[in-house]
Amino acid sequence: MDNNKRLLNKKAIVTGGAQGIGAGIVKRLYQEGVEIIIADLKKDVAEKLINELDNNKGQINFFEVDVSDEEKIINLFNFTKNKWGQLDILINNAGIEEGYLIKDQTYEKYKKTININMNASFLTSKYSLSLFEKSGGGRIVNITSIQGIKGYKGNIAYNTAKGGLINMTRVLAVELAEKNILVNSVAPGFINTPMAIMKDGVFEGDTDWFKDVYMKYEKLPIGRYGQPDDIAGAVYFFCSKDSKYVTGQTLLVDGGVSSTF
Numbered sequence: 001m002d003n004n005k006r007l008l009n010k011k012a013i014v015t016g017g018a019q020g021i022g023a024g025i026v027k028r029l030y031q032e033g034v035e036i037i038i039a040d041l042k043k044d045v046a047e048k049l050i051n052e053l054d055n056n057k058g059q060i061n062f063f064e065v066d067v068s069d070e071e072k073i074i075n076l077f078n079f080t081k082n083k084w085g086q087l088d089i090l091i092n093n094a095g096i097e098e099g100y101l102i103k104d105q106t107y108e109k110y111k112k113t114i115n116i117n118m119n120a121s122f123l124t125s126k127y128s129l130s131l132f133e134k135s136g137g138g139r140i141v142n143i144t145s146i147q148g149i150k151g152y153k154g155n156i157a158y159n160t161a162k163g164g165l166i167n168m169t170r171v172l173a174v175e176l177a178e179k180n181i182l183v184n185s186v187a188p189g190f191i192n193t194p195m196a197i198m199k200d201g202v203f204e205g206d207t208d209w210f211k212d213v214y215m216k217y218e219k220l221p222i223g224r225y226g227q228p229d230d231i232a233g234a235v236y237f238f239c240s241k242d243s244k245y246v247t248g249q250t251l252l253v254d255g256g257v258s259s260t261f
């Protein structure tokens with residue numbers, strides 16, 4: 001049984017791991033034998049997941065944190081240091097999407113989106129270094145977006161943050177290779193999570209415009225909305241021995257949507 005757990009006893013932090021894509025990543029890493037700290041704002045949601053997956057046996061833990069708050073990030077890594085004394089995997093997944101046209105975008109809300117979606121990965125990467133050193137290296141995986149490689153109308157802060165995160169991935173890869181830390185990112189397309197529920201409560205995949213543009217006119221070659229486990233598989237690859245010569249890369253996991261026009 002344990003032979004199937006290819007990351008047995010590795011230690012991972014998953015930000016935003018309470019729900020959606022993060023929960024999919026937690027589930028996959030858990031199945032591979034990883035010990036996990038979910039770093040999220042949503043205590044109740046995370047505890048429900050931990051209960052379902054692990055029946056509170058201690059393989060998955062929760063730490064409440066706002067990833068855009070430097071002091072809270074320092075607390076997270078102090079907690080991790082006391083618990084494990086080392087770290088093997090850091091998944092920077094927490095994110096928010098609040099889209100506005102530039103004419104309607106306040107600077108405060110713009111900065112909030114940039115802080116959570118981009119600057120948080122700077123903070124977690126910076127404060128994780130000494131714990132990675134104790135492990136002799138490790139893996140960082142940033143969850144960016146296909147919106148980080150193209151411009152999407154009405155989403156300037158999110159697109160800018162995700163684009164910045166793709167280049168932060170390259171810089172970290174270049175700087176941290178000598179420490180045996182490999183850094184890559186995964187850029188999801190349309191994934192069915194709470195983030196895909198629109199302001200009016202409707203799931204984006206059920207809207208007429210989505211069905212028209214992406215299904216009828218075949219802009220989504222694989223022809224279905226993505227699921228969190230589609231992303232978790234790519235994240236697992238970047239945490240596994242199979243990617244030992246890969247760093248600085250961004251893998252688009254989007255059903256082919258970015259390959260057509």
Ligand SMILES: NC(=O)c1ccc[n+]([C@@H]2O[C@H](COP(=O)([O-])OP(=O)(O)OC[C@H]3O[C@@H](n4cnc5c(N)ncnc54)[C@H](O)[C@@H]3O)[C@@H](O)[C@H]2O)c1
Binds near residue numbers: 039192
């Ligand atoms: N769902 C998609 O279609 C999609 C597409 C591309 C990229 N992404 C990216 O994938 C990641 C996960 O998205 P999701 O769809 O699962 O979203 P989600 O809203 O379902 O989950 C996001 C999680 O992040 C947590 N979070 C938000 N702000 C936080 C903060 N300041 N501090 C700590 N935790 C915080 C939330 O509590 C939640 O648990 C995000 O970075 C998102 O931008 C999602």
